[in-house]
Amino acid sequence: MSVPANQTLLATRPPSVKATCHSGGSSATAGPEAPVVALVGAPNTGKSTLFNALTGARVTMGNWPGTTVEVSRGVWRSDGPPCTCCGEATCSCEGCACYSGRLDITLVDLPGAYSLEPESPDEALTRELLVEGPADERPDVCVLLADASRLSQSLFLAAQVREHPTRMVIALTMLDVAGKQDIALDLESLSKIAGVPVVGIDPRRRNGLDDLSAAVREALRRPVPTPRELALGDDEWALDNDRFNWVAAAVEAGTLDPGKSGATRSDRIDRWLTAPVVGPIIFLAVMWVVFQITTVVAAPLQDGLDGLVAGPISEGASWLLGLVGLGGTWVEGLLVDGLIAGVGALLTFVPLMALMFVLLAVLEDSGYMARAAVVTDRVMRAIGLPGRAFIPLIVGYGCNVPAVSATRVLPVAGQRILTALLVPFTACTARLVVFVMVGVAFFGPNAGTVVFAMYVASVLVIILSGLVLRHTIWRNQPIEPLVIDLPPYQLPTLRLTASVTWVRLKGFLQTATGIIVVTVAAVWLLQATPVRGDGGFADTPVVDSAYGVAAQAITPVFAPAGFAKWETTSALVVGFVAKEAVVSSWAQTYALDEPEEGEAGALGDRIVADFTESSGGHPIPAALAFLVFMMSYTACMATVATQWREIGPKWTLFGVVMQLVVAWTLAVAVFQIGRLFL
Amino acid sequence: MTTPVTAVLTEIEAGVRSVPDLVSRTGLAPDLVRAVTDRLVRAGRVKPLVVSSACAPTGCRDCAASGCPLSSVA
Numbered sequence: 007m008s009v010p011a012n013q014t015l016l017a018t019r020p021p022s023v024k025a026t027c028h029s030g031g032s033s034a035t036a037g038p039e040a041p042v043v044a045l046v047g048a049p050n051t052g053k054s055t056l057f058n059a060l061t062g063a064r065v066t067m068g069n070w071p072g073t074t075v076e077v078s079r080g081v082w083r084s085d086g087p088p089c090t091c092c093g094e095a096t097c098s099c100e101g102c103a104c105y106s107g108r109l110d111i112t113l114v115d116l117p118g119a120y121s122l123e124p125e126s127p128d129e130a131l132t133r134e135l136l137v138e139g140p141a142d143e144r145p146d147v148c149v150l151l152a153d154a155s156r157l158s159q160s161l162f163l164a165a166q167v168r169e170h171p172t173r174m175v176i177a178l179t180m181l182d183v184a185g186k187q188d189i190a191l192d193l194e195s196l197s198k199i200a201g202v203p204v205v206g207i208d209p210r211r212r213n214g215l216d217d218l219s220a221a222v223r224e225a226l227r228r229p230v231p232t233p234r235e236l237a238l239g240d241d242e243w244a245l246d247n248d249r250f251n252w253v254a255a256a257v258e259a260g261t262l263d264p265g266k267s268g269a270t271r272s273d274r275i276d277r278w279l280t281a282p283v284v285g286p287i288i289f290l291a292v293m294w295v296v297f298q299i300t301t302v303v304a305a306p307l308q309d310g311l312d313g314l315v316a317g318p319i320s321e322g323a324s325w326l327l328g329l330v331g332l333g334g335t336w337v338e339g340l341l342v343d344g345l346i347a348g349v350g351a352l353l354t355f356v357p358l359m360a361l362m363f364v365l366l367a368v369l370e371d372s373g374y375m376a377r378a379a380v381v382t383d384r385v386m387r388a389i390g391l392p393g394r395a396f397i398p399l400i401v402g403y404g405c406n407v408p409a410v411s412a413t414r415v416l417p418v419a420g421q422r423i424l425t426a427l428l429v430p431f432t433a434c435t436a437r438l439v440v441f442v443m444v445g446v447a448f449f450g451p452n453a454g455t456v457v458f459a460m461y462v463a464s465v466l467v468i469i470l471s472g473l474v475l476r477h478t479i480w481r482n483q484p485i486e487p488l489v490i491d492l493p494p495y496q497l498p499t500l501r502l503t504a505s506v507t508w509v510r511l512k513g514f515l516q517t518a519t520g521i522i523v524v525t526v527a528a529v530w531l532l533q534a535t536p537v538r539g540d541g542g543f544a545d546t547p548v549v550d551s552a553y554g555v556a557a558q559a560i561t562p563v564f565a566p567a568g569f570a571k572w573e574t575t576s577a578l579v580v581g582f583v584a585k586e587a588v589v590s591s592w593a594q595t596y597a598l599d600e601p602e603e604g605e606a607g608a609l610g611d612r613i614v615a616d617f618t619e620s621s622g623g624h625p626i627p628a629a630l631a632f633l634v635f636m637m638s639y640t641a642c643m644a645t646v647a648t649q650w651r652e653i654g655p656k657w658t659l660f661g662v663v664m665q666l667v668v669a670w671t672l673a674v675a676v677f678q679i680g681r682l683f684l
Numbered sequence: 685m686t687t688p689v690t691a692v693l694t695e696i697e698a699g700v701r702s703v704p705d706l707v708s709r710t711g712l713a714p715d716l717v718r719a720v721t722d723r724l725v726r727a728g729r730v731k732p733l734v735v736s737s738a739c740a741p742t743g744c745r746d747c748a749a750s751g752c753p754l755s756s757v758a
Contacts, residue, residue, distance in 0.1 A: 120722075120726065121723075121726065123726075125726065156715065156718075156719075157715060158713070158715040158716045158718070158719035159715070159718060159719040159722055162719055162723065239687070241687060241690055243687070243689040243690050243693070246689045246723060247686075247687040247688060247689050247690060250688040250689060250716065250719065250720060250723075251686060251688065253716065253719065254686075254688065254712075254713070254716050257713070257715065257716070258713075264713070264715070273704050273714070276702070276704050277704065280702060280704065280705065379733065380701050380702050380705075383699075383701050384699070387699050396733070397733075487693070487696045487697050487724075487729065487730045487731065488696070488701060488730065488731050488732075488733050489696060489701060489702070489703070489706075489721050489724075489725065489730055489731075489732055489733065490701045490702050490732075490733045491732055491733065492702050492703065492704070
């Protein structure tokens with residue numbers, strides 16, 4: 007936020023430049039009669055490099071008196087043409103102001119400033135010393151360093167300085183960078199329009215320093231210029247408009263060729279990637295390719311890992327337990343059919359998760375994700391969400407828990423609540439595991455397309471839910487003015503991609519493994535506890551256990567959706583606690599029941615068989631309905647807990663009910679319509 | 685007389701989000717549009733959105749890998 011010109015960020019008014027530099031006693035000043043020149047400019051324009059080049063070792067650094075701001079002062083010793091009065095190399099004429107011959111100047115390197123409307127103590131000091139205070143206490147000349155490759159941004163400060171009676175010389179730096187962008191400048195024309203001398207310098211190579219010296223001497227000889235005339239209107243931004251008009255006129259006059267700054271390669275690519283119609287299509291295509299690569303490439307790796315877990319690892323564990331007399335006991339049931347099957351089922355998805363994280367890291371590092379933000383922003387605005395809601399929603403596709411926390415970046419409470427209610431509709435990575443498992447079981451080589459369709463469906467659900475909520479509960483939410491930074495495209499780096507992938511994969515595995523171990527143990531306990539029948543603890547059919555009975559109680563609710571089998575319902579109940587445990591608990595449930603003769607033992611085959619039975623011969627619509635339900639219903643308990651903390655219990659409970667209603671309604675609709683055709 | 689700041693701000697408030705789109709809508713030079721948006725961001729009138737590449741500058745809070753209370757990733 008800018009500080010008005012009549013206020014300051016400094017605790018007290020510091021002594022002026024002249025008072026401090028002419029106070030004597032310091033070897034870093036050129037004496038009380040020497041002119042004082044201040045270096046001014048934005049950070050990273052080469053001020054310190056120029057200061058060092060001009061002053062050498064004749065410097066002192068320290069806090070400006072009365073402030074905590076560090077300012078460098080030094081002596082700029084330069085040689086010029088002989089004095090025109092006496093002809094001497096060092097002018098000795100009494101009262102002569104020719105500034106010829108050997109001239110010592112006290113040089114002050116003021117703190118970097120983007121504007122004379124300060125936002126920090128550093129900028130406040132620069133303003134104070136440059137343009138505030140008595141005119142005879144200010145620097146005699148201000149050398150403003152401007153970045154030639156970012157001329158408009160640099161000259162804004164010059165426009166502000168020209169509003170004050172201050173001698174100024176503009177020194178253009180970064181000419182080599184501008185040259186690489188094919189920018190060609192006409193310094194003479196620029197100087198004419200700006201009304202001040204303009205020189206080109208390269209402080210690192212010490213080029214142009216003689217020209218700078220000559221320009222400063224010439225400026226010293228001239229009277230203090232009158233401030234430039236301002237053409238103000240009634241607009242709130244009248245003064246800034248005038249400044250930028252001045253900048254535009256100077257840049258236009260001083261630019262022979264705008265080069266690539268006119269349209270970089272990234273800009274040319276962005277014309278397509280952020281176009282209103284083509285942009286979203288490209289975005290969807292990119293996401294489809296990500297899912298296709300992920301599922302197709304990972305599939306054989308998954309099969310291999312699955313065989314390893316179900317084969318040598320499980321058999322080895324059973325053999326070891328048999329050796330110690332625990333074969334065939336509840337211990338073997340818990341360890342082999344529970345923990346190994348459960349954790350193993352998750353580990354088979356490691357190749358898929360790793361691939362997905364690699365591809366997303368590549369998209370982020372290349373700069374494409376920022377373009378995706380522009381494309382999705384239009385849709386979000388349509389549902390009344392601010393552009394910054396993109397961050398929590400994208401994070402939600404990784405995990406809903408940090409996504410809900412990330413809604414804190416939104417400034418308005420209504421926007422935070424709305425976004426937090428929509429986050430659970432984003433299909434997190436834990437749900438992806440279920441999507442892929444069911445997708446492969448029912449759709450084989452088309453699994454990638456089906457998974458992609460689920461993500462598209464989740465976006466549609468977010469949009470529709472957002473529209474309904476926006477037009478009912480949250481009318482008249484302000485839309486925040488926002489600019490999305492588009493970094494230049496770059497080739498992703500292997501090291502960064504690998505690092506990000508490892509962090510995310512490790513996080514997922516650590517989270518999921520912990521959850522699964524706990525959940526598998528709990529599910530095993532419930533499955534081992536008899537509620538009816540004659541079985542004892544750890545010796546009862548699952549259907550008669552606490553687990554099975556509870557699942558059977560709610561199973562009829564899913565009859566209209568085509569997947570009313572208690573084994574499926576129980577997996578959904580476990581998913582209500584933690585989505586990571588859905589596949590594991592499913593595997594655990596089926597592993598405890600001996601496969602009936604003639605039926606397949608693999609999890610996918612069992613699920614297909616059950617869905618065929620429960621749907622009355624329409625397994626495909628039932629599978630799609632299940633996937634839609636999985637996508638839409640309440641996220642894990644950790645997400646609910648985070649929502650409780652961020653948006654309060656009332657909105658959290660509203661969200662849980664909303665998600666269950668939406669999920670059930672969509673699942674029933676998908677099945678009832680789908681079974682007419684499939 | 686043109687009003688660069690007003691023109692850019694009007695487009696941003698109408699929903700234009702990126703510098704290339706602002707250049708296209710206002711007809712101003714890209715360098716000038718960047719300077720004006722910088723000015724509006726400094727004045728607090730417009731918020732910048734930086735879509736982080738890889739790790740977020742705010743740290744792990746916005747990372748898709750972290751945040752789950754059972755995760756040991758910071």
